[in-house]
Amino acid sequence: MNGQKAISVLDSMRLPNGAYTASVSDDYSYVWIRDVVYTVLPFLHTPCERYEQAYHSMFDLFRNYEWKIDIHTKKRPQYLFEFIHSRYSTDLTELHVEWGHAQNDAIGAFLWGVGEGVRHGKKVIRDAKDLQILQKLVHYLECLQYWQTKDNGMWEENMEVHASSVGACVAGLHSVKMLVHVKEDLIHKGEETLRFMLPRESETKETDLALLSLVYPYRIVDRNMALKIVTNVASKLERKNGVIRYENDQYYNEGSEAEWCFGLPWLGLCYRELGKMDMVHEYRLKTKRIVPDNWEVPELYIGGKNTPNKNTPLAWAVALSYLFLEEREQDEIRHEA
Template identity: 25%
Template sequence: MPPIVVQNGTLLRYMLDRYDPSSLKRLRRFLERQGVFTFKPLRTHLFPAAIVDRSNRHSGYHHVWVRDNVHVSHALYVHGDARAAARCLSALMEFFSRHRHRFEDVIDGDAAPADIMSQPHVRFDGATLRESREIWAHAQNDALGYFVWMYCLLACRGLLKPTSSDVSVLGMFARYFRAIRYWTDEDCGHWEEERKIEASSIGTVVAGLAKLRELLATGPNRREAAGLSDAELRVLEDRGRTQLRRILPHECIQKTKKRRTDAALLFLVYPLDVVGQAMGKRILADIAERLEGPYGIKRYAGDSYWAADYKEKLSPSERTVDFSDTVEARNALLSPGEEAQWCLFDSIMSAVYGRRFQRTRKPADFVAQTHYFNRALGQLTEPLPGIPAFRCPEAYYLSRGRYVPNDHTPLVWAHANLLVAMKLMETSLAE
């Protein structure tokens, strides 16, 4: 395996090619002292996308994203803080309940699915649970699927106790997915860009529907409250699974929008677990071969977000606007091979190999788990102007020929997934 780039040399005292319970505990204590695993929610129990101040508030990362919050709550759940995870999902449920007309208008035909701002909002003011008036690429079926999946997972474990009204909202999600025909719907997906039929979005909805079906099976009263039969949910879920078999291992196979590999597919392997072992291996191999770089993992080949010298080419107000309809203009900024390398994915790669090792006990899987865990650790920052030490950036990008953290540091769901990787390392060593 290629050598690991370590941004903060202090970590070299703690990083090992092979950990044991004692050395991993020592590493964890050090990271905890640095605040790596400290997550500070808003008073609503939701989490902003990144820690921002006046100097970088223009980024909009003080908003909350549904997707990010599900990943943070999942990390808290895996870590054993089910109470914090449940509070976060309850707040999301409250937001969707307040704004359920977004779903109902589409279901009833009073709003066109093509109108992005009429769709359920997936980025909003987390402090007030109010929608933002800013134009945004809200057509994100994956974000909605994530919410249903995580809410139902916690409810199935008895960690959330949904009311009849809550179950009704969950049923509304399913009817919305049916109304937009999610299995052929073009959405903006994980990266909020050009609308297309994406396997990563379809798979996330499938995971949500499967977990909803599991929850409703716990009692006829819940099926009645949801307004959906098990047979209806099975048909809806199966349409997505059929489409996944057509598309995977690609992200998109539409003629003019093809994308061979996208790191968002990794989430279908973990934590969603909606693909089989063979397809999971294929996805991991594709990402390692096509997207992995020395500093992180690209979202996809040709990704122009935070292209080289991004801050010199775009003003602060232009860097994080809605590019869903104008991505071609941004793509003109990119030279081949100069995509930003993100810090979200190595932790997930480690988690996938950790789950595999816990099943197979094959040494090669543990080696891979440790390798990607150390890559994720290596991304923690050295102290830089405006950026504290030991923080997970959103990405490293090229600035005047050198890879540096982008402005969105620390990125909360990158820290959350590093916590997941740590927990699964502990599990591998304990068994």
């Protein structure tokens, strides 16, 4: 498949400030922190500056709202608008509409991406001010007591303690502990919560597509737990055109749950982490089936229909599909060996 087309599609959602809109659709012409983290993963191993520029734009965003971060490193947010917002307008300013902004996983994802960028030689950190922002975000998670606090989670829905959010924060704190001061106890508390919760996602959800993040890209669970998570998602949530987020999901549900396209390459990427190359091959075929020639991978197929929704292409879906399909030669060499 022509991977250059995928990069062109991602570039169509790239803003002059270096961030990305989630999609070109009217509904998604906003910047989500988490979506940007996933969207720029293909550029982590390339010499271009898209990875750095995306993170610089988010550091600028946090600098703009540093006054807010300062408040909530000492006083826990009580209302959703007090949390660091999860989505912004294309000029990276807050939107004054009600939203499920309590998304601790987005902050964890950002921290993880910064540390990962530094480890790959990316000039993600520009100056002492960026490091100061990073330190304040660590204090923000501590003030929130992320390891036991209900949040809206990856899917921006009901407030409960989500293992995927706690895991993202654990991964993020691990990732930046060489860059700023992170109390070991702050990580241990999150790890203890995960030991108690996993392989469940939350009190109401036995399994959830969001849990795959703990296997890829975060790699914070051991092999046995990773296998449990991946097996649960594949056996209970996988469908023909993608993976449902969780059982009885009502978003774009017209008789059954919506099938999220990025679920198939995401499962493939997890099987690659586990070294299960036979499954990688199987998911490559499944992923190729849902990636169109123009690489405009949809967000999802409407539940009960064989029709994609209007959030097409979804930047995050294009990025995960590209990451999975474009490294096939390396996988095939490994498989033959």
